[in-house]
Amino acid sequence: MKHIIIITGAGKGIGKAIALDFAKASKTYHDFEPVLILVSRTLSDLETVAVQCRDFGAAVDIIQADIADMAQIDQLVNVTLERYGAIDCLVNNAGVGRFKPFTELTVEDYEYTMATNLKGTFFLTQKVFPVMEKNKSGHIFFITSIAAETAFKSSSLYSMSKFGQKGFLEAIRLYAKSCNVRITNVMPGAVYTPMWGEVPEEMKGVMMMPEDISAPLVNAYLLPQRTSVEELVIRPVGGDINE
Ligand SMILES: NC(=O)c1ccc[n+]([C@@H]2O[C@H](COP(=O)([O-])OP(=O)(O)OC[C@H]3O[C@@H](n4cnc5c(N)ncnc54)[C@H](OP(=O)(O)O)[C@@H]3O)[C@@H](O)[C@H]2O)c1
Numbered sequence: 001m002k003h004i005i006i007i008t009g010a011g012k013g014i015g016k017a018i019a020l021d022f023a024k025a026s027k028t029y030h031d032f033e034p035v036l037i038l039v040s041r042t043l044s045d046l047e048t049v050a051v052q053c054r055d056f057g058a059a060v061d062i063i064q065a066d067i068a069d070m071a072q073i074d075q076l077v078n079v080t081l082e083r084y085g086a087i088d089c090l091v092n093n094a095g096v097g098r099f100k101p102f103t104e105l106t107v108e109d110y111e112y113t114m115a116t117n118l119k120g121t122f123f124l125t126q127k128v129f130p131v132m133e134k135n136k137s138g139h140i141f142f143i144t145s146i147a148a149e150t151a152f153k154s155s156s157l158y159s160m161s162k163f164g165q166k167g168f169l170e171a172i173r174l175y176a177k178s179c180n181v182r183i184t185n186v187m188p189g190a191v192y193t194p195m196w197g198e199v200p201e202e203m204k205g206v207m208m209m210p211e212d213i214s215a216p217l218v219n220a221y222l223l224p225q226r227t228s229v230e231e232l233v234i235r236p237v238g239g240d241i242n243e
Pocket residue numbers: 008009010011012013014015039040041042045065066067068093094095096097116120143144145146187188189190191192193194195196
């Protein structure tokens with residue numbers, strides 16, 4: 001059976017691992033035929049991930065889009081529906097972070113963070129949800145963070161946006177339950193991805209890897225429709241590594 005799956009931020013890090021794990025699952029489960037719609041702002045990243053996913057036999061489409069831009073959200077959803085006629089899964093993974101003491105954060109840092117993490121995530125979900133509501137089926141993942149409920153000193157803006165995502169997803173779960181749509185909040189601790197930039201070796205050694213997040217996410221999707229994994233909290237075994 002075909003599953004139309006949109007993954008935002010699929011070019012790098014956790015989103016790339018999610019795309020690859022959905023693609024790999026198509027080899028294990030013969031009735032699972034994912035059509036992966038890979039989304040980010042950087043076309044070359046998406047092309048690289050697409051080749052790797054196709055190697056596992058998955059169907060892949062690429063849509064270069066900035067989810068902070070309302071017109072590009074509309075185009076992303078409209079093009080997906082024109083090409084495939086359905087959306088079975090949305091992975092709200094695209095996210096950005098500016099990590100500094102809160103006294104040093106600028107208006108530009110604020111607007112950049114909120115435009116993707118809050119505005120983009122909100123309006124993309126708002127555009128996709130009615131499609132799932134009509135089908136009485138669907139699954140929306142939000143890759144929030146442990147920073148959606150735990151404060152860290154350098155994460156004031158990031159945490160604001162992630163607490164906001166958590167509030168939003170909990171509100172839409174109230175709509176989703178009545179139309180058989182599953183909402184999963186994925187809350188990872190520190191994962192070694194390009195988001196962190198340069199990381200000292202000793203810190204890298206205690207961080208999680210993107211596949212540590214993507215594997216449980218794909219398993220949650222593949223559970224029977226009657227079951228909804230509402231939260232996945234995934235931390236490095238030694239606990240949180242930043243303050
Ligand atoms: N890494 C961690 O420790 C960690 C922990 C908890 C939660 N998270 C969350 O997990 C998600 C993925 O993080 P990551 O660490 O994998 O980050 P990453 O390595 O920086 O990758 C982020 C991806 O999102 C895309 N993206 C960012 N803004 C976008 C926008 N406006 N429109 C479309 N695509 C956009 C980026 O591509 P382009 O720049 O090319 O658009 C990239 O492909 C984020 O929401 C993050 O907050 C990460």
